[in-house]
Amino acid sequence: MKLGTAQSAPGEVSTGYFTVTELPTGQPEQVPVVVVEGEESGPTVWVTGTIHGDEPTGMEVIHEFVDRIRDESLSGTVVCIPVMNPSGLRTNARTSYYDGDDPNRYFGLDGDGETPPRVQQLICDRLYEEIRANADAVISLHTSWVATYPYTIRPRVRYGDHRTKTDAVELRDRLVELVDAFGLPVVNQFSPDETVQRSLDHTLTGAAIADEIPAFTPELGGRFVVEQDVCEAAVAGLQNVLHTLEMVSEPAASATTFELPADTDLKRFVHPHTDTAGIVHYRVREGGWVDSGDVVADIVTPCGETKAQVAVDHSGYVLSRYEGVAVYENDPLLDMAVPDDESLLLHQSD
Numbered sequence: 001m002k003l004g005t006a007q008s009a010p011g012e013v014s015t016g017y018f019t020v021t022e023l024p025t026g027q028p029e030q031v032p033v034v035v036v037e038g039e040e041s042g043p044t045v046w047v048t049g050t051i052h053g054d055e056p057t058g059m060e061v062i063h064e065f066v067d068r069i070r071d072e073s074l075s076g077t078v079v080c081i082p083v084m085n086p087s088g089l090r091t092n093a094r095t096s097y098y099d100g101d102d103p104n105r106y107f108g109l110d111g112d113g114e115t116p117p118r119v120q121q122l123i124c125d126r127l128y129e130e131i132r133a134n135a136d137a138v139i140s141l142h143t144s145w146v147a148t149y150p151y152t153i154r155p156r157v158r159y160g161d162h163r164t165k166t167d168a169v170e171l172r173d174r175l176v177e178l179v180d181a182f183g184l185p186v187v188n189q190f191s192p193d194e195t196v197q198r199s200l201d202h203t204l205t206g207a208a209i210a211d212e213i214p215a216f217t218p219e220l221g222g223r224f225v226v227e228q229d230v231c232e233a234a235v236a237g238l239q240n241v242l243h244t245l246e247m248v249s250e251p252a253a254s255a256t257t258f259e260l261p262a263d264t265d266l267k268r269f270v271h272p273h274t275d276t277a278g279i280v281h282y283r284v285r286e287g288g289w290v291d292s293g294d295v296v297a298d299i300v301t302p303c304g305e306t307k308a309q310v311a312v313d314h315s316g317y318v319l320s321r322y323e324g325v326a327v328y329e330n331d332p333l334l335d336m337a338v339p340d341d342e343s344l345l346l347h348q349s350d
């Protein structure tokens with residue numbers, strides 16, 4: 001397999017760089033590529049990291065995962081892009097600095113021809129063209145806010161004009177199987193309306209799902225730092241995904257210890273918001289369960305006097321506390337995982 005300057009052969013690990021655009025200063029802008037090609041044929045799995053430049057964990061997971069599988073007997077190919085957003089990595093920022101865009105909102109966009117696509121979209125188009133050409137599965141590694149319990153976002157699958165219900169069921173079942181194999185707690189994507197509002201159909205995972213490629217998004221703890229226990233769980237999770245795809249013979253020796261026990265599916269939900277500005281004192285931690293009506297935070301003055309208490313009106317798990325303690329009116333306080341009242345399989349009009 002050839003990707004940029006990486007050229008693999010059966011039984012070899014090849015590294016190189018794929019040029020995504022030219023910089024005004026005369027150098028090419030390149031993403032690193034690591035291709036692990038098995039002796040035997042089999043599926044092609046893409047693993048991508050650090051599309052948000054302040055999320056180094058994905059890159060480190062890929063480094064450790066390649067070390068783990070490089071001497072394994074492998075059927076198929078693993079294509080890794082440790083850093084999808086080199087400009088964001090340089091500046092330790094979520095976005096790229098070309099236009100300050102979030103790179104993970106530009107996949108699978110068909111240009112309307114009115115305005116030429118900006119450079120970040122061109123970069124995403126060039127990367128996605130390679131991914132779409134041969135990916136049998138895509139794992140887009142991310143992290144969330146600094147105080148985050150690790151989990152995997154499982155996207156919803158639509159059927160309708162573009163896809164039969166039978167095909168959608170098949171894609172959903174494969175997706176469920178791979179996400180379960182990865183092993184982190186599973187949280188379904190936001191409600192369908194909110195997914196569209198937030199342009200999440202144009203994340204790498206969203207675009208891949210639209211193209212029939214099973215894809216999911218692990219959130220590997222907090223941004224800026226690599227949390228070693230989460231990193232290890234992700235490396236084991238990747239091995240277990242390959243095992244489920246019959247690409248390696250053994251599952252990972254150790255299983256993840258991260259759990260959000262629930263008797264129904266969970267979905268992402270940003271809640272509660274504060275209607276009072278001030279300094280937030282949290283009463284809860286990521287990974288904990290809260291019941292509807294529980295006070296989760298106090299809003300105080302800088303002198304420490306209580307101004308308000310903020311309660312949740314949904315039960316669920318706390319996935320993340322928001323960063324910073326100074327809050328304005330209607331700022332969100334928590335990312336939660338609440339019981340999902342919507343289906344993982346949707347008609348496109350839903």
Ligand SMILES: [Zn+2]
Nearest residue numbers: 052055142143
């Ligand atoms: Zn991210």
